[in-house]
Amino acid sequence: MKTPAIVTAAAMTVAMLAGNASAQSNLRDVTEITEGLIAVGTAVEISDKCGSIGPRNFRGLAYLNSLRNRAVALGFSASQIDDFTDDKAEQDRLEAIARARLADKGVVEGREETYCAVGRAEMAANSAIGRLLY
Template identity: 35%
Template sequence: MKKLILSALTASIVAAAVPALAQVPLSQEKYINDRLIAARVADRVRRECGSIDARIVYAWSQARALKRYAQNQGYSDAQIDAFLDSKQDKARIYAAAEDYLTRNGAAKGDAESYCRIGRAEIASKSVAGSFLVAK
């Protein structure tokens, strides 16, 4: 019986350790990065397009959900904070969002180009669109 309990305990410890060993850096975690890029796209659209606004309460709740997701994946609060405070990661996320906007027709100084993207994101019910609402 002791041997069975010891085996079960060992197996559970190894199973718990495997995800931590396989953990990729947050900067490479696709789900998290994709949502942060989408949030930045939505932020740029709402800042540039006067006829589209942000769903602030929803965005805030999604930010908290994303943090819980990271914690559930085994990332510590210190790792999450370091990632969010990283100037390099912030620049990479902002650049990816700008690239997405440019590829989809956004042009600096052309508010309507951002509005078109925003309306398309809302209509397609994308992650970015979920953060936006037409006024």
């Protein structure tokens, strides 16, 4: 079974996110982190399901690194970050958000052309998702 894109994106951040001091109680409450993970996961999902659109891997890694840096700047510890990214319920929550947003934009599971249309629209809009695609 293929790993969902948002789960893959969250797992990638486990190795990338680290910090020292703890300033907040939960990364789930930091919108810029969760929205960043959703954007990366959505871009990966689109690139996986649309053969004519690919991921900007280096840009994606740089973006994940910026999320890491932000988490560090906010004072999250490595253990808090690991707890967040390893939490299956949290992964499921972020994946559900990403899939609902894709559906709202017209994606139909199993129909490649719908992923391609959304991907092209995101690129044209120069959105956070679109900047991670080519």
